Amino acid sequence: MLCIVLKNNNPFYCLATEEYLLKNFDDDIFMLWQSDKTVVVGKHQNALGEVNYRYVRENDITVARRISGGGTVYHDAGNVNFAFIKNVKSPAEISFKQFTEPVVEALAQLDIEATTSGRNDLLIKGLKISGNAEHVFKNRVLHHGTLLFNSDLENLGNSIKVIPGKYTSKAVQSNRSKVANIAPFLKNELDIEAFIDFLINVQLKKDGAESYTISADDEEAIKKLVDEKFTTWDWRWGYSPKYTFTNKAGIDGRTLEIYLEVKKGHIENANLHGNYFVEPYATELSALLLGKPHFYEDIRDLMGTDNEELIYAFF
Numbered sequence: 001m002l003c004i005v006l007k008n009n010n011p012f013y014c015l016a017t018e019e020y021l022l023k024n025f026d027d028d029i030f031m032l033w034q035s036d037k038t039v040v041v042g043k044h045q046n047a048l049g050e051v052n053y054r055y056v057r058e059n060d061i062t063v064a065r066r067i068s069g070g071g072t073v074y075h076d077a078g079n080v081n082f083a084f085i086k087n088v089k090s091p092a093e094i095s096f097k098q099f100t101e102p103v104v105e106a107l108a109q110l111d112i113e114a115t116t117s118g119r120n121d122l123l124i125k126g127l128k129i130s131g132n133a134e135h136v137f138k139n140r141v142l143h144h145g146t147l148l149f150n151s152d153l154e155n156l157g158n159s160i161k162v163i164p165g166k167y168t169s170k171a172v173q174s175n176r177s178k179v180a181n182i183a184p185f186l187k188n189e190l191d192i193e194a195f196i197d198f199l200i201n202v203q204l205k206k207d208g209a210e211s212y213t214i215s216a217d218d219e220e221a222i223k224k225l226v227d228e229k230f231t232t233w234d235w236r237w238g239y240s241p242k243y244t245f246t247n248k249a250g251i252d253g254r255t256l257e258i259y260l261e262v263k264k265g266h267i268e269n270a271n272l273h274g275n276y277f278v279e280p281y282a283t284e285l286s287a288l289l290l291g292k293p294h295f296y297e298d299i300r301d302l303m304g305t306d307n308e309e310l311i312y313a314f315f
């Protein structure tokens with residue numbers, strides 16, 4: 001097993017590295033990585049419907065999409081991600097427990113009692129400390145999970161706080177859980193670097209484990225994947241399943257009712273009602289929205305305004 005601690009905190013780079021190692025290596029792999037403030041949505045989720053758009057924009061929180069299914073998680077410098085990549089003979093062989101158990105055992109060595117929940121979570125005293133997801137490629141599986149060590153839980157809560165009812169689709173919805181950090185449960189104080197060292201050393205002690213560093217060739221292929229997939233608008237936002245958006249906003253004492261149908265991130269149908277825009281302007285604007293990306297800059301430019309209440313009414 002190759003053991004890797006990624007030395008790059010760019011979420012797109014880290015997610016691309018997972019995909020690259022899954023699809024281009026033949027070895028079993030254990031990898032740890034961390035990313036700057038990011039909300040990571042599952043492959044089949046509606047990114048706009050999962051994030052608090054205004055909050056993430058105003059707080060420089062990146063939004064990224066991963067290749068595995070499941071719900072939305074928040075990453076920052078206090079969160080550690082682990083990834084197992086393994087060859088399997090048949091899909092029936094894949095179980096979440098097989099990959100969460102080594103993590104539970106490692107935490108037990110730190111005197112922390114973590115339990116697996118019915119869903120794909122790890123809990124301490126009923127609070128979620130880890131969310132897990134998988135992606136299968138040919139005969140290989142990527143299992144990855146988060147570990148909240150000392151994350152900013154206020155930022156976590158705010159960046160995924162959504163107002164229900166605005167977005168409707170068949171997209172996978174996240175299950176909001178009560179979360180906790182691991183650090184407060186430790187008997188002996190440990191900083192996050194020491195925690196990462198500890199986790200990698202637990203794996204390195206196993207038979208056949210060796211440390212691996214991303215090579216210049218790996219790096220080149222990973223960067224290509226970053227540019228061609230992970231940072232693209234089409235993957236991050238446009239990949240969201242078709243959805244409808246409805247909102248009734250009060251702006252400057254007037255009302256604006258918005259109805260949008262959006263496919264591949266682009267507006268296919270739009271209706272603006274209420275007394276915010278007078279006719280025929282409302283109808284004209286509705287027509288102008290067609291074909292435009294459902295995105296901040298596009299709405300702002302189309303409305304020709306910096307009135308944030310008006311722009312954010314569209315999200």
Ligand SMILES: Nc1ncnc2c1ncn2[C@@H]1O[C@H](COP(=O)(O)OP(=O)(O)OP(=O)(O)O)[C@@H](O)[C@H]1O
Nearest residue numbers: 070071073074129130131132133146174175176177
């Ligand atoms: N870094 C994190 N670690 C653990 N839980 C988190 C984290 N960030 C957010 N959460 C919680 O997990 C919920 C999403 O969990 P859900 O079960 O929908 O997805 P998941 O399948 O666990 O995510 P993943 O697919 O990455 O495992 C969020 O609404 C939030 O309550």
